[in-house]
Amino acid sequence: MLYLKKSLILFALIFCFAVSTNAQTTSTVTGIVTDANGAVIVGATLTAKHIETGLTRTFTTDDEGRFTFIGMPVGRYEIQAEKQGFQPVVRDSVNVTVGEEATVDFELQVAVINDSVTITDDTAIVNTQTPELSYLVNERAIRDLPLNGRNYTDLIYLQPGTLAYTHRDTGSVVAHGVGASINGQDPRSNVYLLDGTPQNDFTNGPAGSAAGTSLGVESIREFRVEVNSYSAEFGRNFGGQINVITKSGTNNYNGSLYWYHRNDNFDARNFFDSAKKPEFKRNQFGGSIGGPIKQDKLFFFFGYEALRENLGRTIQTVVPDVNARSGILPMGGNVTVNPSVRPYLDQFPLPNGENLGGGLARYSFGFN
DSSP states (O other): OOEEEEEEOOOOBOOBOSOOOOTTTOEEEEEEEEETTSOBOTTOEEEEEETTTOOEEEEEOOTTSEEEEEEEOSEEEEEEEEOTTBOOEEEEEEEEOTTOEEEOOEEEOBOSSSOOEEEOOOOOOOOOSOOOEEEEEOHHHHHHSOOTTOOGGGGGGGSTTEEEEEOSOTTOSSSOSEEEEETTOOGGGOEEEETTEEOOOTTOOOSOOTTSOOOOGGGEEEEEEEEESOOTTSOSOSSOEEEEEEOOOOSSOEEEEEEEEEESTTOOOOTTOOSSOOOEEEEEEEEEEEEEEETTTEEEEEEEEEEEEEEOEEEEEEEEOHHHHTTEETTTEEOOOOTTTHHHHTTSOOOOSOEEETTEEEEEEEEO
């Protein structure tokens, strides 16, 4: 029995110092600060606080009233704009996603008393800064959508212009699993990035494994499918860029524990199966935990996922038919089978399927 065993430890004991310089794993927030009449406000102070880790960044608007926060880790932010003589304005639900260049503008009112304005709406932020076409698979989609085999790359096909493309077969030593044809391009033209690190194999195939799947769903926060017109930071290949960001620790302890089981008990026979269904048992299990080592400063995250699978298949091949074994050939008449050849001829199993003609017939057998 071929015991297909694949374990993946997404060992992300990530000691996060909450600052990243890799543009592929972070985002940019930009905007302009104006008064009630639309005039720009120079020297206004912008403070962005990462809700999950307490990371705080400060910026002062330039001569055109603009501000830019670069290298922002993904997550939810509270951004405050203030200037002496104006009421401070706080946006407390700015959600920043991977590879995004978001625009958040502020309008400050002249202060009459010592008060402030808090904006709590969670309006979607539109990218007006870059011409790229990309799609985000967020944490909720990864958590809630059913995934047979827990292969996160299956979620790529939720995006327009993407099509599943099977790479070779499961007997190949490379390029296992299903690739994605993005905008009609060759599936090997894509790049799979995990926290900015390429995951393609040496054939440039999809990020797969011997089981034809990419594990680690529980350790993935979100990913963005860059389709075209992306910036020069995405190189190597000219196809789509699948930019995956893993989870990290926060100021709160969070974790998960899971086990998924599937077998052949309720499966119907395949059209090519013999009377007995092939064996199939799959167990996927794992867990994750993350939290603070030092509040607002140092965090950890650990994720583990394992796959144990026994998979049976029905294999079809071609063998000599009964007449051919006796030397009766359809086009050559009767021939004598040499005694020294007979032992080798008998090693072929008797056919159990249709006769194909030409002295050949179909033979099917189960393989575990």
